[in-house]
Amino acid sequence: MTTLFSAAVERIDSNAASLRESFGGQRKVSSARPRRDPQWERALLEAEAFVQDIRYGRRPIDHFREAMSTSDFPLLFADSLDRQLYGAYEATVPTWQNYARAATVNDFREVKRFATSGVRGLLSKVGELAEHERRGMDETEYSYAVAKYEAGFALSWENMINDDLNAFMRLPQDLADSARDSEEEFVTRLFCGANGPLTSVYTGGNLLTAALDRDSLQSAITTLMKRTDDNGNPIVVKAVELVVGPGLALQAQEIIDTTEYRTVDPNGNVRIISGNGVAANLRISVNYWIPSVASSSNADTSWWLFANPNGPRPAMEFGRLRGFEAPALYEKIPDMRRIGGGEEPVSFDTEGAEKKIKHVYGGAFVDSRMSIASTGAGA
Template identity: 90%
Template structure:
């Protein structure tokens, strides 16, 4: 501020001297050749007196600040001082672990998961000296491999110096959020396609067209809980996940939160029922990537019901590489050192600082009997 003040006073003195020279070098125009405009003379005298007061400290500094406008400092105020950095958008909260089982794989080779029928079944009555039933076991193999995914950024030395708002400080967090988003988007593509429920998985009895309402949801949950294995044994489903996109989030929550509903029979009798009949052991997962994967009109109407993945057989499996279960953040080792000591965190050739994130994952749909989906197109 002192340097700015002194330089400005010097400029004002210079302008005052120029004014005096233009009027015969006299300190006061009233003692020289008469001027034609008395008002102009008074204004000039006031300006000169103001300059002298500023120079010798007879006026406070804030008078000077008020007198100087931004036009007097075109370089200093070239960029607006009223600047601020908005926060990054909130990262999507992942939901995939609510309806897909997490696993760990050892390397990049394809891993196999086997689903067997087992020999579970009702016992058969056997007569005296009769042979008992010999049961066989069938199995189905599922296979997938993990892949490596990366992203990064490089910042020049000049950009780092100019970052007075610390805008670049949040970039590593952006990379971490990118890894989380990538997981959610990957799992979404395991059960969702362009038209909603993935056609290679949802066919026949596990594909509905009903719009999401209490009756349709109750029917889907009932169907899921009545599933049987290859031998006709019941599959026990103790908890269910309802997965919807943001277009159905409020409607799904309204169904769950309803504490009373009314039905009217054919005779016009009204029956009041407490509870909604579906809330027990049911959780809602809002997957924000569904509209990005399902690009048709079904994006806002499709919904899915999954058996909880902690059961004996999950609908999907998402695997990460052992030792790299969490995303890893890296930075390029700097190769520049200042003469006299001190390392610089920049490249010697380009003076750029680089960081990247690496994540290794894969997955597969495992058992279509553990899920039911609806396009919602029939509602």
């Protein structure tokens, strides 16, 4: 009925029709000739009075507004006046520093790292006038090169003007978080593959299939601490890092937080063990990029142990370019100036503003003796 009412008001304002014609040709109701339907008569009288009041200004404007719904104004009510911008997702917390050694390289050429077996070993008893043992040593070479990684964005002048929610103000921070994520993902690929532990690194003695529990973790730590070098000398491991994906984060923390274990021997005697036996010098690192790199079901069951990377020889090394150790943010210099003075922060040709981030890094897996991994497939 809104359309009929609006059309009636227009005809009244233009004096194109009488009140009688405006309301469907019905005769005006009066007390002298009452109609049969009293309800219809009252409604018609109220409508006549309402229209007359509007025509001659006796009705306030807010009464007229109440007669119009939002559907009468599709343009005015097309956009919401209550708008809010949600915050960006929180970037992952980097963990690679806990199990990979950080290094600095001078340029983009391949860098080499050398490891030798040395001549360390037990002394041999030598008889009178007898020759002593003359030892040799083996050497191993590791190499990698850093590469440049970049990303950026461009905004039009119109976008910057329309940004009433400051949605684009956080984009530089997004680039900084991207550099942090890229480091973590790069190091993850040094030890993790599509099926969990990287097959080119974890083979034979440093690859397990045990599920993560207290017994398997204790056994793996013991194995790592019993490592020997090429000459059979023990490798001292004083601290161990347990690396898991988010699928094992709660289970790993539960093992560490447990304060008491109870075991029953074959005779039925209950033995209470205070502590968990594995928490000393052990820390948990939750790497959120493991499920992205490991595409199989092993992503939620695989786990890794790394010796402290600050020891004599790390399991992995991550290098950054000297002078560019931290990611660097750049912006394109604007080349437009308003006549009469005033710089415009956009390009003269496109009226766009551009920013980018640059980071230079690389790395390699160094010594497989300093790590043990498990696919967790033996659950």
